[in-house]
Amino acid sequence: MRSxxxxxxFHNEEAAFAxxxxxxxxxxxxxxxxxxxxxxxxxxxxxxxxxxxKCYVCRKPFTVRMGSVFESSHVPLRVWxxxxxxxxxxxxxxxxxxIQRTFGCGLKTAWFLTHRVREAMKDLGVxxxxxxxxxxxxxxxxxxxKKGAVVRRGYGHKNAVLSLVERRPAGAVxxxxxxxxxxxxxxxxxxxxxxxxxxxxxxDEAGQYAHLNRYFTEHDFTSHAMGEYVRxxxxxxxxxxxxxxxxxxxKGIYQHCSEGHLHRYVAEFDFRYNTRVRLGVDDLARADLxxxxxxxxxxxxQGTHRSRPAPLAN
Ligand SMILES: [Zn+2]
Numbered sequence: 001m002r003s004x005x006x007x008x009x010f011h012n013e014e015a016a017f018a019x020x021x022x023x024x025x026x027x028x029x030x031x032x033x034x035x036x037x038x039x040x041x042x043x044x045x046x047x048x049x050x051x052x053x054k055c056y057v058c059r060k061p062f063t064v065r066m067g068s069v070f071e072s073s074h075v076p077l078r079v080w081x082x083x084x085x086x087x088x089x090x091x092x093x094x095x096x097x098x099i100q101r102t103f104g105c106g107l108k109t110a111w112f113l114t115h116r117v118r119e120a121m122k123d124l125g126v127x128x129x130x131x132x133x134x135x136x137x138x139x140x141x142x143x144x145x146k147k148g149a150v151v152r153r154g155y156g157h158k159n160a161v162l163s164l165v166e167r168r169p170a171g172a173v174x175x176x177x178x179x180x181x182x183x184x185x186x187x188x189x190x191x192x193x194x195x196x197x198x199x200x201x202x203x204d205e206a207g208q209y210a211h212l213n214r215y216f217t218e219h220d221f222t223s224h225a226m227g228e229y230v231r232x233x234x235x236x237x238x239x240x241x242x243x244x245x246x247x248x249x250x251k252g253i254y255q256h257c258s259e260g261h262l263h264r265y266v267a268e269f270d271f272r273y274n275t276r277v278r279l280g281v282d283d284l285a286r287a288d289l290x291x292x293x294x295x296x297x298x299x300x301x302q303g304t305h306r307s308r309p310a311p312l313a314n
Contacts, residue, residue: 017051092249121271130199
């Protein structure tokens with residue numbers, strides 16, 4: 001038996017740097033100070049820290065951590081790689097407490113690690129979904145209670161998440177958003193920004209989707225209230241399948257997710273769905289994709305506490 005976690009880059013700091021460097025710098029080391037590519041020397045020696053390079057042009061030392069989510073963190077790179085692997089290979093996510101116990105680190109460190117990994121997973125894509133002949137399912141779900149909201153009937157006090165799922169022959173892909181509410185005014189701008197107008201839209205009978213045929217080539221819906229869930233190709237079963245994993249994870253693992261961070265959990269579930277085994281991506285390949293996402297993204301401690309970005313700029 002060979003455990004996936006027995007790989008060298010999870011245990012040896014030099015190997016961890018080499019692993020990340022190959023993926024961040026396919027054309028050779030990139031100096032973050034002057035931008036020069038492939039003209040730097042590796043600094044070696046017993047007292048030199050792992051992964052240190054010196055630029056031949058500006059003479060400044062640098063490592064592959066600079067300019068990525070790994071910058072200004074005291075956590076060894078090999079531990080970062082373990083955290084990425086665990087979050088990528090756990091279908092319903094992994095709690096901050098679990099990371100704290102597994103790594104033997106403080107809660108704050110565990111929390112920061114996992115949120116940075118989620119940031120690396122964030123990849124909404126810019127291409128419109130669907131298009132001519134394309135089918136996009138749209139639905140929303142509700143998670144937790146908004147801070148200070150009075151619990152009433154309906155969903156007004158809950159956090160709303162909107163998901164767009166494009167059916168594709170090889171397997172569907174999803175984009176989800178933490179939205180202000182479930183009124184048409186909250187949803188329509190996002191739907192129109194992310195879905196091509198030539199698409200065939202599938203929803204349930206909810207009123208907020210009533211006028212989608214004005215903006216899209218075709219809009220069909222099933223009437224859940226009438227007990228109708230599937231009528232040929234008309235259904236929202238794909239997006240509901242995504243929600244079943246999302247909700248189990250959010251309820252079972254992330255019980256106390258605050259509103260301000262929900263957009264990152266949403267990104268985490270989207271990422272794993274869009275890189276799932278059915279699409280030909282295994283755990284290791286998925287972790288590599290998240291790792292590449294860590295490049296060029298920085299998240300300061302203060303940044304982590306900012307509320308969610310505007311959905312359109314996500
Ligand atoms: Zn330089």
